[in-house]
Structures are given as structure tokens and as C-alpha cells.
Amino acid sequence: MKFVPTSFFPPVALDLTKRIPMYRQLYEWFRDAIVSGQLRPGQRVPSTRALAAELNISRVPVLNAYEQLQAEGYLQTLVGSGTTISESVPDHATRPTTTARKSDVRPKSANRISRIGTEALSTPPQVWLDSLGPFRSSLPALEHFPNRIWSKLVSRHLSVPSRQLMAYGDPMGYMPFREAIAEYLGAARAVRCDPREVMVVTGSQQGLQLCAKVLFNPGDPIWMEDPGYPGAHQAFSSAGVRMIPIPVDHEGILVKEGLRRCPAANGAYLTPSHQYPTGSTMSASRRVEILQWAAKSGSWIIEDDYDSEFRFESRPIGALQGLDTRSSVIYLGTFSKVLFPALRLGYVVVPPRLVQAFSAVRDAADIFSSTLYQVVLTDFIREGHFARHLRRMRTLYMERRSVLVDAIHSQLGGMLEVIGAEAGMHLVALLPPGIDDRQVARQAAQDGISAMPLSMCQLTKQARGGLILGYGGTDTTEIQDGVRKLRASLDKLAK
Ligand SMILES: Cc1ncc(COP(=O)(O)O)c(C=O)c1O
Numbered sequence: 001m002k003f004v005p006t007s008f009f010p011p012v013a014l015d016l017t018k019r020i021p022m023y024r025q026l027y028e029w030f031r032d033a034i035v036s037g038q039l040r041p042g043q044r045v046p047s048t049r050a051l052a053a054e055l056n057i058s059r060v061p062v063l064n065a066y067e068q069l070q071a072e073g074y075l076q077t078l079v080g081s082g083t084t085i086s087e088s089v090p091d092h093a094t095r096p097t098t099t100a101r102k103s104d105v106r107p108k109s110a111n112r113i114s115r116i117g118t119e120a121l122s123t124p125p126q127v128w129l130d131s132l133g134p135f136r137s138s139l140p141a142l143e144h145f146p147n148r149i150w151s152k153l154v155s156r157h158l159s160v161p162s163r164q165l166m167a168y169g170d171p172m173g174y175m176p177f178r179e180a181i182a183e184y185l186g187a188a189r190a191v192r193c194d195p196r197e198v199m200v201v202t203g204s205q206q207g208l209q210l211c212a213k214v215l216f217n218p219g220d221p222i223w224m225e226d227p228g229y230p231g232a233h234q235a236f237s238s239a240g241v242r243m244i245p246i247p248v249d250h251e252g253i254l255v256k257e258g259l260r261r262c263p264a265a266n267g268a269y270l271t272p273s274h275q276y277p278t279g280s281t282m283s284a285s286r287r288v289e290i291l292q293w294a295a296k297s298g299s300w301i302i303e304d305d306y307d308s309e310f311r312f313e314s315r316p317i318g319a320l321q322g323l324d325t326r327s328s329v330i331y332l333g334t335f336s337k338v339l340f341p342a343l344r345l346g347y348v349v350v351p352p353r354l355v356q357a358f359s360a361v362r363d364a365a366d367i368f369s370s371t372l373y374q375v376v377l378t379d380f381i382r383e384g385h386f387a388r389h390l391r392r393m394r395t396l397y398m399e400r401r402s403v404l405v406d407a408i409h410s411q412l413g414g415m416l417e418v419i420g421a422e423a424g425m426h427l428v429a430l431l432p433p434g435i436d437d438r439q440v441a442r443q444a445a446q447d448g449i450s451a452m453p454l455s456m457c458q459l460t461k462q463a464r465g466g467l468i469l470g471y472g473g474t475d476t477t478e479i480q481d482g483v484r485k486l487r488a489s490l491d492k493l494a495k
Contacts, residue, residue, distance in 0.1 A: 009046060010038050014055055022057060026065035034074050034085055043085045045075065116238050127445040128452050132473070134482030136450035137277075137426045139473030140337055141396055149385050153376045165371050171362040172355070173200025173347075174374040180381045181347050189305065190318030191331055193349045199358055202369045204306065204334040204346035205231050208269075210365070211330055211348070212239035214357050215300045216266055223258045223268035227457035229276040229304065232269050245459035248275055252282030255289040263293075267300035272320045273308035277428050277457050277468050279420015287320055294328040301329045307337045309390055310472075311423040312398045327351035335377065337425060337472070338390060343373055393472075397425055400471040400479060407483040415490060416467075425472030428454060430464050435493075437465030444489040449482055 010033065014025050033039045045051075048066055052059040066083065069075040076086045113121075132139065157165060172178065178198040185191035185198075201207040208231065216222065218240030224232065226245035236243055244265055246258045252275055258268065268290065272282035282290075294301050303320045311317070321331040334346035350358045362368070380386050401421055408416055408429060416429040431437055437453035444451050444467070454466035467486075471479060 023061035023064035026061060027068050030069050034089055039085050041085050041087045041089050045083050128441045128450050131450055133448050133450040134474045134478045135469040136473055137452050137468045137470035139470055141473055142340055145340055153379050157375050169368040169371045171359045171368050174371055177374040177378045180378050190322035191349055192322055197350050197352055197355060199348045199350055200369050200374055201346045201348055203344045204332045207332040207346055207348040208232055208235035210358055210361055211302050212236050212241055214361050216241045220266040221262050223265050225253050226459045227277060230456050248278060250280045252280055252286050255286050265299055269302045271304045273305050273317050274423045281317055287323060291324055295326050303329050303331045305333050307424045309338050310394055310397050313422045345373060397472055403476045404471045404479050407480055411483050411487050426468055426470040428466050429469055430466040433464050443493055444486055447485050447489045449485050
């Protein structure tokens with residue numbers, strides 16, 4: 001039998017002033033609730049004693065109503081399970097009807113929604129995101145996450161939860177966690193920060209939204225890498241910011257082009273350590289150029305350092321923020337790639353003069369991130385599990401990357417050109433000019449592959465499309481198999 005919990009039993013409406021007998025009112029209420037789908041087959045109903053007590057009436061009308069409902073097949077009583085809504089109530093009778101649909105009926109004078117809301121309605125479906133198939137980008141090796149250690153740490157804190165764990169927290173985050181993050185960023189990323197400048201966010205996506213809200217007014221122009229991270233496009237466009245596409249090359253964003261197109265931009269969004277998605281690293285000279293521009297024009301730089309932990313061919317490159325002497329850089333990072341994305345924990349290192357503004361705007365959004373995982377992750381870092389997991393994943397991703405590069409070269413060499421495979425958890429496979437990458441990605445999705453088209457990252461149309469192939473979350477067998485499938489998808493389209 002299907003188990004349907006009773007915890008959401010809707011309030012029973014009785015009108016004691018009516019002349020309709022109480023048992024009849026109860027009977028009709030239950031029947032209507034079952035037919036309208038408010039109560040579902042298998043859902044347990046309160047005992048007659050509990051319902052009588054809750055409604056503050058005698059048990060007799062409740063007994064009579066239940067008896068009638070049982071006789072008509074709306075309720076059933078099974079030994080050991082109490083009384084439940086009958087499983088045999090036909091489904092068509094129990095599907096939500098009028099009440100649920102009323103809100104969908106468009107009134108004559110239709111309510112208006114915002115321009116940003118309207119734009120969001122026209123976003124085309126992205127079938128490549130519908131599954132967690134091979135090459136799904138931004139996915140780490142979930143099967144290698146040390147779940148046993150994690151759950152031990154969770155139960156350590158949950159078995160005797162402190163008041164601090166359960167009460168409201170600081171919009172900036174749990175202080176010991178911020179201290180651990182600041183220490184890690186200082187040592188591993190050459191980020192200059194005091195724990196008081198670290199804000200814990202619900203994924204770096206929230207950090208991007210906060211940057212958009214705190215730093216810019218609707219209509220303000222900001223430089224965006226083109227191609228660039230679609231999540232950043234969403235965050236900035238949903239804040240009404242005007243995105244100025246600036247091309248990137250093997251040294252990162254073309255600062256000179258930015259100066260030509262919009263010297264007075266209010267900011268720039270960058271992925272300097274590992275340009276998303278092309279994989280280039282911003283050169284030292286461009287770093288100096290952009291910091292000079294920011295200092296001169298009073299513009300903000302938003303540095304998204306989303307996967308710099310994974311570099312394979314060279315030593316890690318320090319963050320741009322560490323070179324900034326004028327506090328113009330807002331630095332963002334995430335635990336989505338190094339641990340797992342459903343954790344929804346990231347951080348923003350905010351210049352001291354912006355801490356109060358970020359904190360207030362965050363307070364207005366969702367107040368603070370769930371304390372439990374902040375506390376658990378603090379222990380995970382402090383007890384050495386984080387560093388160990390990182391080391392293991394670096395080796396694993398290096399192996400997965402070379403298996404993918406080799407498989408592409410051997411099976412698709414004539415068709416795909418690999419770029420940006422020196423770091424991170426994804427690479428870009430460029431398609432020959434003239435091939436529509438969305439069409440390829442749609443076909444691949446039908447064949448079970450989750451490859452994101454490069455054009456999803458492009459703000460301006462570019463000569464060559466491609467596929468973003470994530471290898472972090474795809475094991476070596478799936479990689480081999482996935483490349484074969486991809487070849488079959490391309491062959492189908494070529495026919
Ligand atoms: C460029 C970039 N920034 C940030 C993120 C992570 O976002 P979040 O922390 O919201 O999961 C990703 C993940 O795909 C990314 O590719």
C-alpha cells in the first residue's frame with residue numbers, strides 16, 4: 001500500500017451556526033476534499049477521537065460521518081494502519097480540480113509582470129541539462145565524496161544540536177567557518193582577507209546576485225567575458241545590468257577592447273584563473289592592465305575563482321584579488337566543484353568598505369545560509385578531510401581528462417578540436433565552422449549525453465560553436481562510451 005503521510009491534513013471546516021447536522025457537514029467536507037484531490041488515496045485520516053477533540057465536538061458525529069464515508073467507499077480501515085482515504089477512489093475523481101486551476105485563468109485585465117520576468121519566460125529549453133548523463137558540466141565525482149566521514153560529522157552536530165545551530169545566524173556566516181575559509185584562501189590562493197570580510201553564501205550564484213545588487217544600478221554597463229559563464233549572465237541580466245561583451249583570447253579578457261568599447265563601465269566580471277568556458281589563464285600583463293583601469297575609473301572587478309583548485313600542468317596561479325591594492329576586487333569561490341553542488345555553499349570576499357552593504361542586502365534576501373553545513377564543513381576542513389579530498393580529486397580529474405582528450409583524438413579527431421584542457425573539470429570541443437552546436441547538443445541529449453553547447457555562453461554570435469564536456473563527474477568507462485555515443489550523434493546529423 002502506498003504510504004501517504006498525514007502531517008499535512010488540511011483544516012476541517014465546520015459551521016456550527018448552520019442548521020445542517022454536524023455529521024453531514026463532516027461527511028461533505030471529506031467527500032469534497034477527496035474529490036478535489038486535497039486528500040489523496042492512501043492518506044491517513046485522524047482518529048475519530050483526535051478529530052472530535054480538535055474540533056471540540058462530541059465523537060458521535062465524527063463516527064457517523066466516517067461510517068457513511070466508509071460505506072460509500074471513500075474511506076477504508078485496515079488493521080494496523082488505521083483509517084485512510086480509500087485506494088480505490090478513482091484517480092480522475094481525486095485529481096486537483098477547480099481550486100488549483102483558478103489561478104491559471106487569465107483575467108481580462110491581465111496582471112503585468114516585469115520586463116525581466118518576461119525575458120525569463122522566453123528562455124529556450126535546455127534539454128542537455130535534463131539528465132546527469134556523461135559530460136554534464138560543473139559536476140564533480142560525486143561517487144568519490146567521503147560520505148561516511150561527512151555523515152559522522154553531521155551526526156556529531158545533530159545528536160546534541162546547540163542553540164547556535166538552530167537559531168538565526170549572522171548574514172555574513174558562521175565565524176569559525178569564515179576563519180577556516182580565510183586561512184585556506186590566504187594559503188592556497190594568495191587572497192588577502194580577514195575573516196570579517198568573508199561572507200558565506202548559498203552558492204556563488206547568490207554571491208553574483210548580491211554583487212549585482214550592491215554594486216550596480218539597473219542600466220549600468222559592465223564588461224562581461226564573451227564567451228562567459230551563463231550563470232553570471234543570468235545574475236546580471238536579472239538585475240537589469242547592461243552587459244558589454246568583451247572578447248577573450250589565450251591571455252583572458254581583451255582589456256584594450258574593453259577600453260575601446262566602454263571605458264566608463266562600472267565593473268567587469270572575470271574568471272582570471274580559468275576562463276569559463278575556454279580555459280585560458282589571464283596573463284600577468286592583462287591583470288596589471290585591468291587593475292589599473294579599475295583604479296583609474298573607480299570600477300569594480302568581480303573575480304569568480306570557481307575551480308582554480310584543479311590545475312594539472314602548472315602551479316596554481318594566485319588570485320587577482322591578491323594583487324589589488326585598492327580594494328576594487330570582489331572575490332567569489334564555491335564548494336560546488338570541490339565537494340558537491342547540492343551543498344549550496346560558497347563565499348564572497350568583500351572589501352572592508354562594502355561589508356555592511358553586502359550584509360544588509362543579504363539579510364533582505366535569505367538572511368543567512370543553513371548553519372548545519374557551515375559547522376560540518378568547518379570540521380571537515382579543520383580535521384584535514386578537505387585537503388585530502390582535494391588531492392585525490394586532482395589526481396582523478398587529471399586521469400579523466402587525459403582519457404577524454406585521447407578518446408576525442410582517436411575517435412573524433414577530424415571533427416572536434418579540443419581547447420582549454422589544462423585545468424578544471426571541463427574542456428571545450430570546438431565543432432567545424434557552420435555546424436549548429438545547439439542542434440548537436442539536442443541530438444546528443446536524445447542519445448543520453450549531457451553536453452552543453454558553447455553558444456549558450458556566447459553573448460555575441462561567433463564563427464565556431466562547440467560542446468562543453470565536463471569530465472569531473474564522468475568516470476573513464478562512461479567517458480569512452482560517451483565519446484562513442486557522441487560520434488554516433490554527429491554521424492546522424494551528417495546524414
Ligand atoms: C564559472 C562558474 N562560476 C560559479 C559556479 C558555481 O556556482 P554555484 O556555487 O552557485 O554552484 C560555476 C558552476 O558551474 C561556474 O561554472
